[in-house]
């Protein structure tokens with residue numbers, strides 16, 4: 132956003148023009164929610180405050196009852212001009228009385244240090260007492276790049292100006308922005324980082340047959356339930372043939388699941404030599420002993436694209452970069468935060484930066500799971516999924532995701548990991564609330580149908 136703004140200035144567009152656009156967009160949103168109620172606009176010392184003064188002037192001109200609560204001010208520049216053009220009632224922030232609707236324009240992307248105590252107290256007092264609060268660009272007190280809480284008060288809605296910033300999509304910031312509305316202020320922000328949307332999937336070709344349509348092997352280990360859950364998800368996510376490779380292939384439903392006994396790593400290597408297998412899933416319930424380690428070694432040595440999850444991630448540990456970067460076939464890793472730290476450590480910036488660096492180092496696609504799932508390709512592209520529901524925080528949903536990933540990869544989707552994340556979140560939403568992981572498996576098929 133900063134680069135894009137600079138490009139605008141270089142092209143001769145001045146700051147006041149951008150500020151007027153931002154103020155207009157915010158005023159429109161505030162007007163829709165105010166419904167005749169009195170509005171309090173908090174205006175800070177910088178450009179975020181400039182947007183706030185512009186919005187206050189427009190709201191007033193449209194007939195709204197507006198008061199501005201001001202904090203500091205600049206002597207010159209576009210923000211100072213906007214302040215001069217506001218002629219309505221103005222009080223100091225500390226003295227402001229709450230009003231039903233609040234527009235928070237104290238600080239935006241310039242937030243660089245924790246809010247001072249008196250400012251934080253006034254902000255919380257006024258936002259807390261409002262029926263509806265709308266933040267300009269970001270809730271004041273939210274660090275734009277890290278998503279760090281610097282004293283913010285969570286708001287009902289946020290007008291993100293021009294582009295989503297990391298804090299709008301990464302935790303803990305994402306949970307404090309309320310409903311995020313991206314407003315266009317006519318600044319082009321091309322970027323390799325974006326949020327995911329519903330994928331477009333293609334149905335099987337007219338002449339499809341089960342082996343060509345996506346054949347997936349799922350490797351079972353010490354806790355066979357997890358691999359079984361993954362395998363069922365693979366079937367419902369569009370695969371043509373799913374093999375469950377297991378040391379103890381007892382017959383359990385579904386009947387469509389093909390079971391293959393593997394006594395040891397050699398058996399797995401032989402199974403994975405089948406070039407028809409488009410993807411293999413290893414890790415859910417694999418275990419951590421020597422047998423599990425040998426199975427993982429065989430999978431890594433194979434030419435098959437791999438989805439590496441759960442126990443297999445723990446087995447890789449700090450050795451992940453060395454072992455993955457030498458693989459010829461593609462690898463997709465699906466760590467949650469704890470597993471990610473075990474593999475790549477916890478330094479290196481925000482979740483987007485950390486995941487991007489890890490994907491580049493490992494030469495693998497990394498699906499860094501959680502309420503703010505970040506998907507990074509080795510080529511530097513990063514996609515963020517903010518579509519999940521918090522009901523997904525139940526045991527086994529990660530196994531389901533690994534299975535969906537296997538299906539979409541074997542089906543040859545261009546952005547298979549994005550598609551898998553979307554289908555997983557959608558299946559959960561279709562299932563509703565308080566579900567167990569098993570329940571979201573069958574609705575994956577309905578989610579797939581929405582993408583055709």
Ligand SMILES: NC(=O)C1=CN([C@@H]2O[C@H](COP(=O)(O)OP(=O)(O)OC[C@H]3O[C@@H](n4cnc5c(N)ncnc54)[C@H](O)[C@@H]3O)[C@@H](O)[C@H]2O)[C@@H](O)CC1
Pocket residue numbers: 136146149150153175176177178179180181182237238239240241242243244245246247267268269292316
């Ligand atoms: N730059 C542009 O071209 C545009 C910027 N816009 C607005 O400008 C905002 C960014 O403006 P600014 O860069 O002026 O920054 P802010 O308005 O977010 O912050 C103002 C100043 O406060 C200081 N500050 C940071 N933390 C503080 C703290 N805890 N206590 C007291 N002061 C603190 C900072 O040094 C900063 O210079 C965006 O969020 C957006 O709302 C929009 O007008 C659209 C165009």
Ligand SMILES: Nc1ncnc2c1ncn2[C@@H]1O[C@H](COP(=O)(O)OP(=O)(O)O)[C@@H](O)[C@H]1O
Pocket residue numbers: 441467500501502503504519520521522523524525526527528529530531532555
């Ligand atoms: N609060 C949350 N909001 C949205 N999605 C979540 C949340 N918590 C977990 N998830 C998702 O649920 C899945 C859990 O996976 P994981 O942690 O591997 O669990 P398990 O190993 O029990 O299967 C991941 O896809 C993750 O992104």
Ligand SMILES: [K+]
Pocket residue numbers: 179235236237238239266267268269270271
């Ligand atoms: K703000």
